[in-house]
Amino acid sequence: MAKDYEQETKSSFQPDLPRQKSYTEQDIQDLLSEPKFVVAVDAYGAGCCNLQQMLHLAWDKPPYIPKNLDLLIFARLVHEVVRRIHTGLIKVPDEDKSTYHDFYSQQDISPDE
Numbered sequence: 001m002a003k004d005y006e007q008e009t010k011s012s013f014q015p016d017l018p019r020q021k022s023y024t025e026q027d028i029q030d031l032l033s034e035p036k037f038v039v040a041v042d043a044y045g046a047g048c049c050n051l052q053q054m055l056h057l058a059w060d061k062p063p064y065i066p067k068n069l070d071l072l073i074f075a076r077l078v079h080e081v082v083r084r085i086h087t088g089l090i091k092v093p094d095e096d097k098s099t100y101h102d103f104y105s106q107q108d109i110s111p112d113e
Helices: 002-012 025-032 035-045 051-058 071-086 094-099 101-105
Strands: none
Touching (some): 035 071, 035 101
């Protein structure tokens, strides 16, 4: 089991790839083309799950973070998408919310628990 996790982690972290120092609008647009990602971010923004759970909801297997972005930059991108959803700049279609309705019933895991 530990070997599987080790291999999964190794394959999702690729230090030889150049990483961006910030995200671009194109990075956001590329991710917005995936309805599952948009709904997972909406659920995260609504407090239905934490960031780690959101990553697992958005993608079924590693890599959970786009290869050109590091975790901190990706987290900032996610928060920007949450802001845009909350301000109405990004609409989450009801059809997508319905398809992935279970994303909104995740139990958030806080570090205190």
